Amino acid sequence: MTDRLVNAVKGVVAVNLRYTSLLLNLTKDYVKAFEGAVRDGSAAAPEPAEAGAAPAAPEGQPASRRTPILLAGELGEEASGAFALSNSSDRELNVNLVVQGQFDASDMQILPSTLSLLPGGNATIRLKLKVTSALEEGRDYFGAVLAPGLSTQAIEFVVRRLPGAG
Secondary structure: HHHHHHHHHHHHHHHHHHHHHHHHHHHHHHHHHHHHHHHHHOOOOOOOOOOOOOOOOOOOOOOOOOOEEEEEOOOHHHHHHHHEEEEEOOOOOOEEEEEEEEEOHEEEEEEEEEEEEEEOOOEEEEEEEEOOOOOEEEEEEEEEOOOOOOOOOEEEEEEEEEOOOO
């Protein structure tokens, strides 16, 4: 029982650390944009919004948070999921996606992992993971898909090995 509690606390701490890291990056980008606006006397061009992100909340209200994608399967199966990525900016975006998580990232496939999105364009990104014995049955492994240099918001997902049928 204590092992499960320790693992749950580790998972929560890991998610909080990733969230804090993303928040610090967002703050850093904001300060840089503010500094540029003050120096130039004009507002800097806004960065393209994270594709697939929830729309901005009205002023004074908290932003909504996207529900993580669940990748679940029994031992030996391939767990998969998908999310949409769109370009709402007025310029072409070249995107290189990477995975971080509480599992061996080399076991995760992102299809496609590199792509170009025209203005107004969109793409479906698939995640695939072979469920191996390295994943404990019934335990949640947290992860995120990031686009370095594009945005500070991650697409979160959870990998879960389901109990066997037998």
